[in-house]
Amino acid sequence: MSRRDEAEALDARDPVASARALFALPEGVLYLDGNSLGPPAAGAASRVEAAVRAEWGEGLVSSWNAAGWWEEPIRLGDRIARLVGAAPGQVAVCDSTSVNLYKVLASALRLAAGRRVVVAERECFPTDRYMLEGLSSVPGALHVRLVGHAPGDLVDGCDESVGAVLVNHVDYRTARRVDLGAVVARAHDVGALVVADVAHSAGAIEVALDDWGVDFAVGCTYKYLNGGPGSPAFVYVASRHLTAATQPLSGWHGHERPFAFTDRYAPAPGIRRFLCGSPPIVAYAALDAALDVWDSVDLRAVVAKGQDLVDLLLDLLDERCPELTVASPRARPERGSHVALRHEGAYDVVRALAARGVLADFREPDVVRVGLAPLYLRFVDVVDAVSVLRDVLDDRPWERAPTGDRATVT
Amino acid sequence: MSRRDEAEALDARDPVASARALFALPEGVLYLDGNSLGPPAAGAASRVEAAVRAEWGEGLVSSWNAAGWWEEPIRLGDRIARLVGAAPGQVAVCDSTSVNLYKVLASALRLAAGRRVVVAERECFPTDRYMLEGLSSVPGALHVRLVGHAPGDLVDGCDESVGAVLVNHVDYRTARRVDLGAVVARAHDVGALVVADVAHSAGAIEVALDDWGVDFAVGCTYKYLNGGPGSPAFVYVASRHLTAATQPLSGWHGHERPFAFTDRYAPAPGIRRFLCGSPPIVAYAALDAALDVWDSVDLRAVVAKGQDLVDLLLDLLDERCPELTVASPRARPERGSHVALRHEGAYDVVRALAARGVLADFREPDVVRVGLAPLYLRFVDVVDAVSVLRDVLDDRPWERAPTGDRATVT
Numbered sequence: 001m002s003r004r005d006e007a008e009a010l011d012a013r014d015p016v017a018s019a020r021a022l023f024a025l026p027e028g029v030l031y032l033d034g035n036s037l038g039p040p041a042a043g044a045a046s047r048v049e050a051a052v053r054a055e056w057g058e059g060l061v062s063s064w065n066a067a068g069w070w071e072e073p074i075r076l077g078d079r080i081a082r083l084v085g086a087a088p089g090q091v092a093v094c095d096s097t098s099v100n101l102y103k104v105l106a107s108a109l110r111l112a113a114g115r116r117v118v119v120a121e122r123e124c125f126p127t128d129r130y131m132l133e134g135l136s137s138v139p140g141a142l143h144v145r146l147v148g149h150a151p152g153d154l155v156d157g158c159d160e161s162v163g164a165v166l167v168n169h170v171d172y173r174t175a176r177r178v179d180l181g182a183v184v185a186r187a188h189d190v191g192a193l194v195v196a197d198v199a200h201s202a203g204a205i206e207v208a209l210d211d212w213g214v215d216f217a218v219g220c221t222y223k224y225l226n227g228g229p230g231s232p233a234f235v236y237v238a239s240r241h242l243t244a245a246t247q248p249l250s251g252w253h254g255h256e257r258p259f260a261f262t263d264r265y266a267p268a269p270g271i272r273r274f275l276c277g278s279p280p281i282v283a284y285a286a287l288d289a290a291l292d293v294w295d296s297v298d299l300r301a302v303v304a305k306g307q308d309l310v311d312l313l314l315d316l317l318d319e320r321c322p323e324l325t326v327a328s329p330r331a332r333p334e335r336g337s338h339v340a341l342r343h344e345g346a347y348d349v350v351r352a353l354a355a356r357g358v359l360a361d362f363r364e365p366d367v368v369r370v371g372l373a374p375l376y377l378r379f380v381d382v383v384d385a386v387s388v389l390r391d392v393l394d395d396r397p398w399e400r401a402p403t404g405d406r407a408t409v410t
Numbered sequence: 411m412s413r414r415d416e417a418e419a420l421d422a423r424d425p426v427a428s429a430r431a432l433f434a435l436p437e438g439v440l441y442l443d444g445n446s447l448g449p450p451a452a453g454a455a456s457r458v459e460a461a462v463r464a465e466w467g468e469g470l471v472s473s474w475n476a477a478g479w480w481e482e483p484i485r486l487g488d489r490i491a492r493l494v495g496a497a498p499g500q501v502a503v504c505d506s507t508s509v510n511l512y513k514v515l516a517s518a519l520r521l522a523a524g525r526r527v528v529v530a531e532r533e534c535f536p537t538d539r540y541m542l543e544g545l546s547s548v549p550g551a552l553h554v555r556l557v558g559h560a561p562g563d564l565v566d567g568c569d570e571s572v573g574a575v576l577v578n579h580v581d582y583r584t585a586r587r588v589d590l591g592a593v594v595a596r597a598h599d600v601g602a603l604v605v606a607d608v609a610h611s612a613g614a615i616e617v618a619l620d621d622w623g624v625d626f627a628v629g630c631t632y633k634y635l636n637g638g639p640g641s642p643a644f645v646y647v648a649s650r651h652l653t654a655a656t657q658p659l660s661g662w663h664g665h666e667r668p669f670a671f672t673d674r675y676a677p678a679p680g681i682r683r684f685l686c687g688s689p690p691i692v693a694y695a696a697l698d699a700a701l702d703v704w705d706s707v708d709l710r711a712v713v714a715k716g717q718d719l720v721d722l723l724l725d726l727l728d729e730r731c732p733e734l735t736v737a738s739p740r741a742r743p744e745r746g747s748h749v750a751l752r753h754e755g756a757y758d759v760v761r762a763l764a765a766r767g768v769l770a771d772f773r774e775p776d777v778v779r780v781g782l783a784p785l786y787l788r789f790v791d792v793v794d795a796v797s798v799l800r801d802v803l804d805d806r807p808w809e810r811a812p813t814g815d816r817a818t819v820t
Contacts, residue, residue, distance in 0.1 A: 036471045037466075037470060039467065039470060044467075045463040046459070052454050052638070053450075056638060057434045057449065057454075061771070063639070064447075064639070069639055095505070096689070098662070098687030099505065102658075122673070130675040131659070222688065229479055229688070229692065247544075248544040249541070249544055250547075251506065251509070263532070263539070277505070277507055277537065278506055278507075280639075281638065281640045282640075282696055283693045
């Protein structure tokens with residue numbers, strides 16, 4: 001039985017297989033970049049069109065109440081909550097991941113009783129570090145302690161001076177997964193809080209924010225959650241903090257009584273206090289359509305399939321593309337749902353793959369990043385992608401490529 | 411000649427009249443709440459549908475470059491720039507008005523060489539004050555000096571300790587217009603910078619940010635600019651500040667080289683440094699369609715028509731509804747494009763108007779707010795609205811209304 005036949009057999013008994021039909025995937029494309037931008041749900045285009053034509057166009061301003069716009073950040077938050085292991089009432093969808101990170105970092109430090117040190121990995125996702133830098137540029141706000149990327153470095157960085165630990169659950173390049181539960185345990189031991197960025201894990205691997213005792217989390221909705229380019233991000237605050245936690249981006253949508261137009265800011269009860277300004281309702285419509293897909297599948301089956309897809313990819317790469325260096329962990333509990341491959345010609349390999357309909361992405365300086373989104377990819381897609389990759393490697397496009405601009409997007 | 415005949419004659423020679431056909435307005439509705447949420451452009455629904463289906467669905471992640479998503483905040487900013495009297499390169503569309511206000515307030519204070527006082531009106535738009543309060547909750551960031559609402563109070567509040575003055579160009583309740591040029595002159599005299607919120611003036615009355623010497627401005631795109639519910643806001647930074655100005659929400663979209671993933675944040679040249687995280691592309695599509703309308707009209711003619719509409723409304727109210735107290739200024743240079751009317755039964759009047767297809771809004775405690783958006787309203791609409799208002803006042807709905815919840819949205 002050939003590898004492709006085996007893959008077909010796996011697809012035939014895949015309990016998640018039916019979800020693929022719920023996406024609008026272009027013909028002739030093998031999409032291995034859903035970890036950067038997920039594709040639209042099949043219903044997304046008509047949903048946003050209806051949001052404009054009916055809710056906005058017919059209902060006009062009354063739709064803030066009549067169409068439930070006012071509740072969207074919380075309603076959508078609850079839809080995402082179950083995907084990240086959170087009970088309802090702890091997740092809101094609003095602003096960008098970066099903005100939400102600012103809110104929760106500031107909030108964590110306010111709860112940390114004078115402690116001003118934040119521990120983070122030097123190699124965490126750059127915008128996370130940039131936001132830390134931004135917050136630290138406010139006098140007295142915080143001191144950043146950067147640690148290395150080895151397992152345990154974050155834990156080793158925790159001591160009694162630390163107010164918060166910022167953790168990327170899955171590394172955006174290598175897909176290395178941090179044992180969040182262990183980080184939380186160590187941080188709580190020394191009295192620090194944990195802020196987790198789950199952008200590269202939500203919707204792909206197991207995320208259990210409540211069970212792990214995470215204090216704050218942020219994540220984006222445009223990767224494995226398929227909410228659309230730049231769709232509003234989410235923010236999680238553990239319910240035990242929701243009475244005391246406040247944040248500096250205290251806009252009116254987070255106010256206790258937004259229309260009382262009171263003199264002083266009074267935070268709304270619950271997660272609503274982490275809202276700020278008016279949210280982009282039309283963008284919510286696309287996300288809402290994407291979240292419908294999750295209602296038709298078993299989350300555990302999706303997660304298991306994702307890891308099976310990665311196993312298959314690693315096996316095939318070992319067999320057929322030994323010249324590529326796998327820069328991602330091989331053990332299932334230590335990895336996310338994408339794979340980083342090192343090769344001197346990575347940039348040109350990614351371009352050549354794209355020319356043949358296989359979309360992956362390139363990360364400086366020499367990484368091919370292959371994302372395996374379990375909701376819509378098939379096992380045969382992995383086999384076919386590796387076949388094209390083998391052809392591209394044989395073709396050696398990097399030997400004849402001019403040096404030039406390299407444009408990519410996460 | 412009746413008032414309505416006169417209005418028809420005005421409509422017949424209105425140079426902006428053709429713009430009305432470029433909007434999707436529901437049948438049977440007289441929409442006097444465009445100062446809260448503008449209606450969709452006729453092309454908005456199909457534009458967002460195409461953004462989802464073609465740009466996102468077909469182009470997938472490559473559309474960040476291929477469809478120009480990466481440039482949208484700046485391209486749309488330049489489209490808005492000309493509506494607020496700004497040369498290109500000084501306006502970006504991103505985040506919410508509240509978030510942008512936080513950025514520019516922090517930025518102004520960094521430029522203010524140690525001065526920590528911000529002057530603002532006690533009665534400015536609440537979210538503006540809440541954001542000030544949020545920023546002031548960061549230790550050492552700023553001290554807020556609240557002043558009264560009388561003309562001149564802001565100017566009188568300026569002294570050598572002041573780093574920035576926060577001004578609402580047009581008051582959200584009364585439509586009172588501040589002489590921004592005069593505030594700038596006084597602020598600059600004492601070495602302070604001016605942050606203007608033009609949410610209630612952009613697209614309705616003359617805004618000349620460059621000519622007036624305003625330093626920073628923010629505004630929303632969902633009122634007179636018709637970008638859609640919660641559509642991304644805009645931020646203006648005068649070009650003379652764009653080299654030195656930095657801001658604390660330093661996300662990767664504002665980085666000099668977003669994909670270099672460098673260790674340190676380095677702000678991009680120009681207005682791009684005021685971006686933060688990934689912006690909601692689908693929401694941009696609706697705004698882009700709305701901005702097309704402005705290409706077909708003369709901005710000065712729109713502004714003049716808006717003031718003519720307000721004059722007509724004030725005349726008709728004097729004639730026909732003398733029991734209402736006009737709480738807005740009557741002189742053209744002192745007012746915006748909406749009118750606040752006080753009446754003890756305001757809440758029930760607004761509800762009764764809505765039941766008859768006339769949508770205005772209510773503001774606590776006793777204000778009927780009537781917005782006259784010149785792009786799509788006709789002079790006959792004003793006459794018809796006042797006729798319905800007269801009927802409602804005669805019907806005295808407040809005398810039989812139960813006391814209950816009052817839900818409104820700006």
